[in-house]
Amino acid sequence: MKKFSANVIENQKVNFLFDDSKNLSGLSDIEFKKFKKIFIIFDQALKNSWVKEISEIIKKSKSELHLIPLKGIENIKSLREVEKLLYFLEESNCSKNDLIVSIGGGTILDLSAFVSSIYMRGVKLVMIPTTLMGQADASSAGKTCINGKQTKNLVGSLFMPLYVYNNIHILKTADKYSHRQGLSEIFKYGLLGSKKLIRYLEQYARDSLENDPLLLKILIETIKVRIKLRKIDPLVSNLGHTFGHAFESESKNLVAHGDAISVGIVCSLKLSLKKRYISKKLYSQLIKIMRDLNLNINIDKSSNVERVVNLMKKDKKSDGDQIGFVLLTDIGKIAKTKNKKFLFLDAKYVSSFLTELYKDKDFLVTNHWKQLIKNV
Structure with a gap:
């Protein structure tokens, strides 16, 4: 088993465990016996598999x-669900010295981490991601969140778990659809900060996405890049997200997060090309890698420019009609506005770009979002 620790957020040390054992032996590194009560929030679809073994x-x-079973769907990231969980913890006399264990994909991890961060101003948390998206992204940088009525990840806090336990064999029970979602975020981190990670992904594609030792290396490198970016600014990792979150919200979450982000990355690369930040050669190379990884590079014909732009105005990086973007000038290099960490473009310019x-x-x-669900 491989492991390392990092201070991702000031005074909040997190221990990352990477286990390749089939019997989950790496969990023995976590001192569960120190806690009088342990609350396990989990995706109910996993009840008869990993949750049973972990429990x-x-x-x-x-x-x-x-045990607290929940549906692992985007709609649970709501204030109503937060209130229900807080009430359960209160009624169960959960104290600040007890432990919450979160088992599931990104939605379960986001919700349970947010609840952990606000109940009694912080209850200790262990995350056990069961999807590639969860292992590569949702569990590694302390960005807890729930959705607003119209805007994804509108409400959140910064809070790190004590441990993140990643096991390669847990991922084998996830389908190709889920795997694709995680690869989109991993590819994003490669673009933002690691040519080594891009090389790993190219090899992974050549291996037909079937190489466990390489996938373990990919995960470790991804999380290291994620931590490095987090120390610069939590929003620097938002490449493709200004577009992607808008597509996701516009579709009413019909399109999965990873698929929305990957086509958001395509839009960002096209915008970088239009602004002459990147060359046609680099653009073509990156799109080829996306194709080889089977990432989504299209949007649904029902998408509407006006709706998308209005949603982009609500993005965390935006300021009124000035829409904030993370755009590349090269792998690992980000375009910036003077004295700003992001590039800001007027909504009219963005509307014109999307119209074209x-x-x-x-x-x-046509019907692309539904086709993506079937294309597993």
Whole structure:
């Protein structure tokens, strides 16, 4: 097993564990016995597989266990669900010295981390991601969040778990659809900060996305890049997200987060090309890698420019009609406005850019969001 520790947020040390054992032996590194009560928030779809095995290991600690099953869907990232969880913790006399264990993909991790951060101003947390998206992104930088009525990840806090336990074999129970979502975020981190990670991904594609030792290297490198970017600014990692979150919200979450972000990256690369920040050669190379990784590079024909731009105005990086973007000038290099960490473009310019982009018949596909769900 490989492991390392990092101070991702000031005075909040997190221990990352990377286990390649089938019997989850790496969980023994976590001292569950120190906690009187342990609350396990998990994706109910996992109840008869990994949750059962993990719970049996935790039971050996003799702690009082409370199991909290939830649907691992985007709609649970809501204030209503937060209130229900807070009420359960309060009624169960959860104290600041107890532990919350979160088992699932990105939605479960986001929600449970947010609840952990606000209950009694912070309850200790262990994250056990069961998807590639969860292992590579949702668990590694302390960005907890829930959605607003119209805007994704509108409400959140910065809070790190004590441990993040990543196991390669847990990922084998996830389908190709889920795997694709995680690869989109990993590719993003390669673009933002690691040519080594891009090389790993090119090799992973040549291996037909079937190489566990390489995937472990990919995960470790991804998280190291994620931590490095987090120390610069949490929003620097938002390449493709200004577009992607808008597509996701516009579709009412019909398109999965990773698929929305990957086509958001395509839009960002096209915008970087239009602004002459990157060369046509680099653009073509990166799009080829995306194709080889089977990432989504199209949007649904139902997408509407005005709706998308209005949603982009609500992005965390935006300021009124000035829409904030993370754009590349090269792998690992970000375009910036003077004295700003991001590039700001007027909404009218963005609208004009998208209007022109939407004229590309190969870019817009009829019923594409639904086709992505079937394309597993």
